[in-house]
Amino acid sequence: MLDIEKIKESALFIEQNIPSRPEIAIVLGSGLGGLVEEIQNKKEINYKDIPNFPVSTVQGHRGTLIFGTLNGIPVLVMSGRFHYYEGYSMQTLTFPIQVFSQLGIKKLILSNAAGGLNPSFDIADIMIITDHINLMANNPLLGPNNDQLGPRFPDMSEAYSHRMVKLAKKVAEQHNIKLQHGIYIGVTGPCYETPAEYHAFHILGADAVGMSTVPETIMARYLGMEVFALSVITDLGVLGQIEKASHEEVLNAAHKAEPNMIKLVKELVPQL
């Protein structure tokens, strides 16, 4: 059961440390970390100072909540996210999303690095997530439900906002940004996939595979937020093109896609 008292306590602390309540939150995954440089009038809060907040452990992921304006729009940005493979429970790793909802945030932008399964994808492509498959064998909403927060059986027929996908495609076209779109399959990690697993996931209907985003999207939809998510394709799980995967290569590929990722999000935010 989600702990409403803890959620409220964290939200209150954040509220007392930011000048206004934004409508949009952005979770920075690999490939979008540099968005922080684009934020004006920054107010940065360390996760470790926020009551009840988890603290991140992965290299390449920072651990601060940043309030500021992006292209003139107030946003709350998570620089550093929590993954299931780090050992957090699903409820703990989605705690920031619960707090965002309590703060009145209605729109969530998520980003991640993912392995490409679709043979037409290239490394450093950006993929709009149009839907997901939860293969994590877990769910942040397991356990007794708090009917005041959301429904026992949440609808997932439009996990990723069709409206936002449409807007993002338009923005990408206007700015000449190459975009792919497709289905993201969420796995626990921390191993990258075997060739047989990549193949199986593609047969299941996925275009990209990664170790995040799915729990956050489930929580956000449960709480009534609109979700938009992007993957940077950092390696290829396509038969014949599979190379040894490493975190370093993933970060390098994510870095290559970063300027376009930043441009897309920066131009999208005022239109949301």
Ligand code: HPA
């Ligand atoms: N598999 C799972 N997660 C990932 C991958 C991958 O190939 N690349 C980046 N994150």
